[in-house]
Amino acid sequence: MSKDVSRPVAVGVDLGGTNLRAAVVDPAAGEVLAQVRQPTHAHQGHAAVIQRMADLIHKVLEQGGFSLQQVQAVGIGVPGLLDLERGVVLLLPNLPGKWHSVPLQAEIEQRLGLPTRLINDVRAITLGEWAFGAGRGVQTVACYAIGTGIGGGLILNGRLHLGMDGTAGEFGHTVVEPDGLPCSCGGRGCLELYTSGPAIAAMGAKAVMHGHTTLIDSLVDHDLNRITVEVIAQAARQGDAVACAIFERVGMYLGISIGNILHSISPQRVILAGGVALAGDLLFDPIRRTIQERVHLMPAEKVEIVPAQLGGNAGLVGAARWAAQQGKV
Numbered sequence: 001m002s003k004d005v006s007r008p009v010a011v012g013v014d015l016g017g018t019n020l021r022a023a024v025v026d027p028a029a030g031e032v033l034a035q036v037r038q039p040t041h042a043h044q045g046h047a048a049v050i051q052r053m054a055d056l057i058h059k060v061l062e063q064g065g066f067s068l069q070q071v072q073a074v075g076i077g078v079p080g081l082l083d084l085e086r087g088v089v090l091l092l093p094n095l096p097g098k099w100h101s102v103p104l105q106a107e108i109e110q111r112l113g114l115p116t117r118l119i120n121d122v123r124a125i126t127l128g129e130w131a132f133g134a135g136r137g138v139q140t141v142a143c144y145a146i147g148t149g150i151g152g153g154l155i156l157n158g159r160l161h162l163g164m165d166g167t168a169g170e171f172g173h174t175v176v177e178p179d180g181l182p183c184s185c186g187g188r189g190c191l192e193l194y195t196s197g198p199a200i201a202a203m204g205a206k207a208v209m210h211g212h213t214t215l216i217d218s219l220v221d222h223d224l225n226r227i228t229v230e231v232i233a234q235a236a237r238q239g240d241a242v243a244c245a246i247f248e249r250v251g252m253y254l255g256i257s258i259g260n261i262l263h264s265i266s267p268q269r270v271i272l273a274g275g276v277a278l279a280g281d282l283l284f285d286p287i288r289r290t291i292q293e294r295v296h297l298m299p300a301e302k303v304e305i306v307p308a309q310l311g312g313n314a315g316l317v318g319a320a321r322w323a324a325q326q327g328k329v
Contacts, residue, residue, distance in 0.1 A: 034064025126153025255290025
């Protein structure tokens, strides 16, 4: 099938700790037209990663049969702190190398000659899901991305809400245990410490080490390093009491955080994305019960708690749409 050479497109890029991904996207329809990925090799430093990113953008355009002239803009989802006005990466806590005050936007623009915009990776997921996925049809949305860490994003009155310096939506660092564990952010008792993928896996390993009777141990052939969220979910679906209790606890903490968001902005819909959310009702049921028990000053029964729909493409689509929209402002 031949490409429409007059079709305007945008490129979305996901800067991940393990992989770089790039996609050609129709920013009006949310359709992914071509996609490629390659290892980030972040240990080589930010300069090498930036060049690899530029090469990957050329590659995805070539693979899809698109020219640079068709590209409205490039959007890059970045898992860290940003200066959005200057297009500078301030800090990437989970990537090796000196990602401090790196002018990523200018570097890509110089290499490609295309307008480029940065956005936090979970804010990109939020925008993608709202525009084309689980958030369609409503004007106010909160999105939680629950994986290795926990990020978030907000749509208020039909617009992505960024707050001061693009920091709105850091739900992983809302406090659920005031005197809880110390967090790498400098706080204590943050949601991420109790509900992220590594936190859930650690709960499973702790249960095994303490000698609790559980299927988790046999499912990993007694190798604690193989315990994951997926293993614990498998045990829970087989009726394992320890695994079920882990998800009850995780759902309670998420329900507390979401309940605070309901009281704060009264969203019509809350979207749960990321690998942990794939646990489905094991997670969603205790979240909903906690909200029912704790939220009484707004119509919580009207709020939909739903899984994300776009999978791994949400961030790519959202970043591309964000960049295309900024070009129109």
